[in-house]
Amino acid sequence: MENSGEKFDIIVVGAGVMGSATAYAASKRGLKVLLLEQFDLLHFRGSSHGESRTIRASYPENYYPPMVIEAAKLWEEAELEAGYNVYFKTSHLDFGPSDNPSLLHVISSCEINKIDHRILDAHQVFDEMSGRIKIPDDWIGVATELGGIIKPTKAVSMFQSLAMKHGAVIRDRIEVKGIEPIDEQEGGGILISTTCGNQFRSSKCAITAGAWMKNLVKKVTGKHLPIQPVETSVFYWRIKQGHESDFTISPGKFPTFASYGNPYIYGTPSLEFPGLIKIPIHGGLECNPDERKWKAAKEVIIEEIREWIRGRFGDLVDADGGPVITQSCLYSMTPDEDYVIDFLGGEFGKNLVVAGGFSGHGFKMSPVIGKIVVEMLLDGEVGGGVDMKYFKIERFDGGLNGNAKSFADQVCFSSS
Ligand SMILES: Cc1cc2nc3c(=O)[nH]c(=O)nc-3n(C[C@H](O)[C@H](O)[C@H](O)COP(=O)(O)OP(=O)(O)OC[C@H]3O[C@@H](n4cnc5c(N)ncnc54)[C@H](O)[C@@H]3O)c2cc1C
Structure with a gap:
């Protein structure tokens, strides 16, 4: 497969929960998908491992609850397809x-x-x-x-198994180091290169690199994303x-x-x-x-x-x-604790979506995020009434404040 010239419909970079949910959503829609992970699958060095993540519909921001309600349905659908549970209900x-x-x-x-x-x-x-x-x-x-x-590790494993069931190819211990647009005269799309010297081609790409997002996007496109x-x-x-x-x-x-x-x-x-x-x-x-x-x-x-x-x-x-x-x-x-889910733009046009900056509250919504990323890449727009303006990169254009809020940040962090 490596360097074979075989072209995928979508390559997803990063196999945490967001990349795995995206690979599942894409492969379920019949696309030819490649999911690449720099470490071992289900590793402990990112954000998606461990034993528990909360799901709740109570949010100070008005725009998250509808996404959580849809996510809850999608969790149940995926569980049904997998034949086991990852979502254990209680009240909040x-x-x-x-x-x-x-x-x-x-x-x-x-x-x-x-x-x-x-x-x-x-x-x-x-x-x-x-x-x-x-x-x-x-x-x-x-x-x-x-x-x-x-259950996070079990849920990531579920999305990966379901994606593979729908035909996705998953490769771990492969670090992506280059993401470039390919000239239309040469077939168009995206060329992905890795530190071990492999190259992969695809029509579209999603970067779901978690805490590595800022460095990876800077390295491959020069663009700065405010994701700490x-x-x-x-x-x-x-x-x-x-x-x-x-x-x-x-x-x-x-x-x-x-x-x-x-x-x-x-x-x-x-x-x-x-x-x-x-x-x-x-x-x-x-x-x-x-x-x-x-x-x-x-x-x-x-x-x-x-x-x-x-x-x-x-x-x-x-x-x-x-x-x-x-x-x-x-x-x-992110500075406003809202996600970044957007086309990276520039030479990539509508072929490259970045999904990151989940600010400590993304896991519960991963099936919706995966679906949204695929809709953006395939349909060019998002269905289901999700207002994507809150997740655009351009909200940081005029400074780092991002979305205006009249309440304090939830997460408290410092540099030392
Ligand atoms: C302690 C803790 C508690 C949390 N609690 C909740 C909660 O209760 N509810 C909730 O909804 N959310 C919660 N979250 C947040 C949630 O877990 C994250 O939003 C989510 O896991 C982010 O997933 P991700 O896929 O974006 O990142 P990750 O899981 O980090 O995945 C990114 C992947 O990309 C890979 N990668 C990076 N660069 C490259 C490259 N160049 N090539 C190949 N692969 C690459 C990385 O190795 C990694 O596997 C919590 C997070 C933490 C840490």
Whole structure:
């Protein structure tokens, strides 16, 4: 296949969840697809590995909930085709100070998108959660039905298996180093070259390179995308003896949750590691994805989570003992925390789409993102009422602010 002159319809660069979902969506539409990954398939060096990602329809931005609702359907369709589950449902609970602008926007976005939600005071949260979550009297809770856990590594593997079932070719340990347009006189399309000396041709290309996006796009096209890699840590804490089942997704029906304010803390019910619950901070340190520290967050961050656990879960979760498991992962942050899904333009015209900058909240929407990328490349436009203006590169043309928002960033990160 390599250097054979064989031409693909679409080459997808990067086999994280976005590339794998794109390869699946493209191959399902009957296209001849090649998916290339620089490391081993299902590796742990990017953003899509691990045991749990939250899915929730409650967003401060109005434009994400319809995408999540469509994604939930697409997750179920893919599961049906695969014959196994990657999406484990529960409800979702947001909470925080009653005047927190982001939380107030979550409420208005639920109203605008007609998402059933209930606003609870501190006593109602305590009662509804049977005493498992306590919030201060001047906080509120927002309960929504669509919540749950998606198993990331299993989900990426599912998309790759389904893509292969539909005829996609997948190659790992191949680093793309060049992406060039081919002259019309020579057949047109795109030429991909790799560090090991291979060349591949295609009509269209999608770059889904996660934390490597900025460097790769700069290297191959000279264009700057404001996507900052950030190293974040995931912490699992021990549930106190006798309370383990209270925090399970089933039968405990514990919700996925997000605690707005400073710090923004989120978590998932106990599922992957029995007796443990995932409670990290939504933040981290700027990094170079090729020179990772693989270091847990500073003690000060762990102390902030400890305090939060003592306040919210009282004596039910062991804060003093510290996190039992720590895992490292990468976010790809844009300045406004919105995605970049756009044609790269220039000599590539409408043949090259970049999809990145998922800013720590993209996993749940990956089946929709894959579908959108394929629609852009194949149909030139996106169906289903998704307003793509929020994801365009040109929003950063006048400076780095991007989309205007009247609430604070969710992710907090620093350079040291
Ligand atoms: C700790 C953590 C928790 C998160 N929690 C949630 C959550 O609860 N809900 C949610 O919706 N989202 C969540 N996210 C975000 C979500 O996981 C990411 O948005 C998503 O995984 C991004 O996928 P990706 O495919 O863009 O990037 P990646 O998974 O990093 O994939 C990019 C791939 O491209 C490959 N690549 C790069 N350059 C090249 C090259 N030159 N040649 C070949 N291959 C290349 C890389 O090796 C990599 O495999 C979380 C992320 C983290 C880190």
